[in-house]
Amino acid sequence: MFRRLDLDFSIYRDRVQIADRRTGNFVDQPADFPFSSAAELVAHQRHFEDTVVRAIRKIMEGAIALHRPIAHIVSTDGPLSDAERTRVKEALADTSFGDVIFEL
DSSP, X not given: OEEEEXXXXXXXXXXXXXXXXXXXXXXXXXXXXXXXXXXXXXXXXHHXXXXXXXXXXXXXXXXXXXXXXXXXXXXXXXXXXXXHHHHHHHHHHHTTOSEEEEOO
16 A cells, blocks of 8 residues: 655754654664754754665655655754755755655
């Protein structure tokens, strides 16, 4: 059965947590390559993207339709600057997320 990915993302310092809204599955993924800096939560977009991809691989079960999957940013380790929001959106777009919704 095909379903659309609809995930909640929580972004912390060098860690991403993802919950699947449909199944309730949860993944806590530490970064292999740090994406946070002293000043910014998401300072390195490619390292953030790598962490997200590894988390998604763990959470997926069954067939996933990657037609405009949705990412909900529901929690962070503090406020995100405009530059950080842009990095998050671009990283998630690069991993096929068509919709990124900030619900902070």
